Each structure stands twice: as C-alpha cells, then as structure tokens.
Amino acid sequence: MKASIHLGKIWNIPIGLHTSWFIIFALITFSLGTGYFPVEYPQLNAFSSVTLAVLTSILFFGSVLAHELGHSFVALRNKIPVKSITLFVFGGVAQIEKEPNSAGAEFRIAIAGPIVSLLLAAGFYGLGTYGQDFLMISAPSLYLARINFMLAIFNLIPGFPLDGGRVLRAILWRIMNSFEKATRWASASGQLVAFGFIGVGIFSMFNGDISNGLWLVFIGWFLQSAAASATQQLSIKNKLQGITVADAMSRDCIEVHGLTTLHQLVHDHVLKGGQHCFFIKGFDGEISGMLTLQDITRVPQLKWRYVTAQQMMVPIERTVQIEADTELLEALQMMEAANINEAPVVRHDNPIGLLSKDQVLRYLQLRAKLGL
Numbered sequence: 001m002k003a004s005i006h007l008g009k010i011w012n013i014p015i016g017l018h019t020s021w022f023i024i025f026a027l028i029t030f031s032l033g034t035g036y037f038p039v040e041y042p043q044l045n046a047f048s049s050v051t052l053a054v055l056t057s058i059l060f061f062g063s064v065l066a067h068e069l070g071h072s073f074v075a076l077r078n079k080i081p082v083k084s085i086t087l088f089v090f091g092g093v094a095q096i097e098k099e100p101n102s103a104g105a106e107f108r109i110a111i112a113g114p115i116v117s118l119l120l121a122a123g124f125y126g127l128g129t130y131g132q133d134f135l136m137i138s139a140p141s142l143y144l145a146r147i148n149f150m151l152a153i154f155n156l157i158p159g160f161p162l163d164g165g166r167v168l169r170a171i172l173w174r175i176m177n178s179f180e181k182a183t184r185w186a187s188a189s190g191q192l193v194a195f196g197f198i199g200v201g202i203f204s205m206f207n208g209d210i211s212n213g214l215w216l217v218f219i220g221w222f223l224q225s226a227a228a229s230a231t232q233q234l235s236i237k238n239k240l241q242g243i244t245v246a247d248a249m250s251r252d253c254i255e256v257h258g259l260t261t262l263h264q265l266v267h268d269h270v271l272k273g274g275q276h277c278f279f280i281k282g283f284d285g286e287i288s289g290m291l292t293l294q295d296i297t298r299v300p301q302l303k304w305r306y307v308t309a310q311q312m313m314v315p316i317e318r319t320v321q322i323e324a325d326t327e328l329l330e331a332l333q334m335m336e337a338a339n340i341n342e343a344p345v346v347r348h349d350n351p352i353g354l355l356s357k358d359q360v361l362r363y364l365q366l367r368a369k370l371g372l
Contacts, residue, residue, distance in 0.1 A: 013072055013082045013094075015065065020089035029057045032143075041139050048136070056140040061087055063120050063148050067155075068094040070116035071109055071163075078105045081337065090222055091151075097337050103173035103182075110166035117152035121145045159193025160186040161226045183234050190227030194220045237329060239364065245331045246324040248363040249345045249353040253277040255287065258310030262296050265309060270296075277354045279344075280313040287351055289313030290344050321346045322355055331355060 033053030128141030201216030
C-alpha cells in the first residue's frame with residue numbers, strides 16, 4: 001500500500017495518503033453533510049452542516065491514524081521497526097518490517113489499536129455529553145464516539161488480518177507453540193469472515209440495499225485477499241528456508257572501466273551479451289560503484305555516447321551490500337526495509353553478483369517447475 005501524498009513523520013514513521021483515501025473522504029463528507037447532520041440536527045443550517053461534515057471527516061481519519069499509531073507505538077516498544085502508516089479507502093494500515101518474535105508481542109501490538117479506538121470513543125462521548133449545550137461541539141463528538149466504538153468492535157472480529165484475527169493468531173500461537181499453524185488457522189478464519197461479509201453484502205443487494213451491500217462485498221473481497229495472501233507469504237517463507245543469497249543471485253554482472261560510455265555498454269554488453277548489471281572499476285582497478293540497466297534507462301538515448309558509466313554509477317559505499325551467505329529471506333527483509341529492488345552481493349567485501357526481487361521470483365518459479 002504505497003502512499004501517494006506524504007504528510008510528514010510521527011516517531012520517525014512516514015505518514016501518507018493513498019489516492020483511494022480521497023474517495024472515501026468525499027463519500028463520508030457528502031453523507032454527513034447531506035444526510036446525517038441535517039436529519040439528526042435539523043436546527044443546523046446548510047453551511048453549518050457542511051462545515052461540521054468536513055471537520056468530522058478529518059477527525060474521523062485522525063482517529064484512524066491514532067488507531068494505527070497505537071499499533072506502531074507498541075511495535076516500536078517491542079523493537080519492531082515500522083516502515084510507514086498509510087490511510088486508504090478501507091481505513092489505515094501500519095506496515096511493520098517484520099513479524100513479532102513472540103505470541104505476547106503479537107497480542108500486545110494487535111490489541112493496542114482497538115484500545116486506542118475505545119479510549120477515543122470514551123473521550124468523544126464525554127466531550128459530547130459535557131458540551132451538549134453547544135451543538136457545534138456535541139454533534140460531531142457524539143458521532144465520533146459511535147464511529148470509534150464501531151471501529152474498535154469491527155477490528156476485534158476474529159478474522160485475519162483484522163486486529164481480532166491477529167489477537168486470535170497470538171492466542172493460537174501461544175497454545176500451539178507454532179507460528180505457522182497459528183497463521184494458517186487465523187488466515188482460514190479471516191477467509192471465513194470475508195466470505196460472510198460477501199454473503200451478507202449480496203443478500204443486502206438483492207433486498208434493495210445496493211450501496212451498503214456493495215460496500216460489504218468490497219470489504220469482504222479485500223479481507224479475503226489479505227487473508228489468502230498471509231497463507232501464500234507463509235508458503236513462500238517455507239520455500240526460502242535454507243536458501244542463501246548465493247543460490248539465487250545473478251552472476252552475470254561484469255566489471256567495466258568507469259570511462260566506458262553508456263552507448264558502449266548497451267551495444268557491446270546489454271544487447272550482445274545480455275548483461276543487466278555492471279561493476280565499475282576506477283583508475284586504480286578497484287570496484288568503485290554499480291550500474292544497472294535501470295540506471296542506464298534514466299539517461300536519454302541521445303546522451304548515451306557522452307555519458308560514462310562512472311557518471312551514472314551508484315557508489316559502492318552507498319549501496320546496501322548483502323553477504324553471499326545471508327539467508328535469502330533475511331536479505332529480502334533487508335531490501336524491503338531499505339525500499340530497494342536490487343542490491344550487490346559481496347563475499348569478503350568483494351562484489352560477486354546482484355540480488356534483485358525479479359531474480360528471486362524467477363528462482364522460485366524455476367524451483368516450482370522442477371518440483372522442488
């Protein structure tokens with residue numbers, strides 16, 4: 001879930017908006033401004049209703065952000081890095097860089113979000129009750145109290161990847177003493193819950209409630225995809241056990257002098273030799289950088305005759321270097337944390353190849369064809 005708009009950082013965690021967020025923000029604002037506030041509070045004029053609708057929508061997504069920050073805070077306390085938080089059409093997602101290393105940590109991280117939502121519900125309810133004589137305060141506060149309470153209850157449904165599904169996985173993990181078995185059971189429960197949403201949504205559509213029914217179907221589809229993805233990731237993780245970077249890396253990176261032009265590289269090595277990566281040597285004969293086909297394509301073709309490999313290379317000290325004997329799964333996690341698709345592979349500080357996500361995919365496909 002890549003953010004399209006970056007809002008800043010909290011606790012050094014990038015906060016962003018996905019493009020789909022604008023759709024749900026507009027729908028919620030329209031619904032509140034033309035339906036909820038005018039019906040529940042007819043004494044409000046049109047301008048006040050629209051103003052409250054915009055303010056309430058912003059505070060609602062602020063509540064969703066607080067929910068995700070609850071997860072993130074506990075994750076950081078358990079020394080688990082959080083890569084980003086993104087708000088999107090179905091709410092928000094905090095992307096942690098690795099799975100918790102214990103059932104207890106999993107439970108604490110999962111339950112933190114709903115606890116924050118319940119605390120917000122209580123806070124907004126108190127504010128709405130205390131300020132009941134001030135409609136501009138009580139109206140949005142009471143709505144936000146209900147919506148945060150519903151957000152907590154919804155997330156506690158025991159279907160992975162909802163928070164309740166992660167709580168369930170933590171409990172099963174503790175009982176079974178197996179992360180893999182717990183994940184499979186939690187994923188199965190998630191898919192069951194997802195099909196339940198889809199079934200209720202289709203039933204609602206047949207009974208005339210098209211909009212709510214369609215929304216439930218979309219939620220069910222999203223949950224089913226996410227739950228199934230958890231099982232697939234677990235399967236891939238099992239297949240990567242015992243495989244090192246040296247097994248899957250590309251070895252067709254050749255050494256070229258830094259003064260070689262991009263035109264020479266493309267015509268002498270890429271087109272004729274099929275090479276996609278190069279280690280660049282300096283005047284002292286030492287490797288000083290790396291250049292990939294992706295780096296070359298950033299330069300307009302008309303300039304290839306005048307731009308050298310040394311000018312476009314990434315200095316070797318600025319790359320994320322991975323030791324050849326590193327477990328492949330660990331290497332992929334390192335690349336994900338650094339937000340890169342490829343990295344040089346070294347042995348005793350000497351570059352010997354390139355690891356890319358595409359290469360790992362091809363390697364897995366080859367093993368699957370061979371029945372390994």
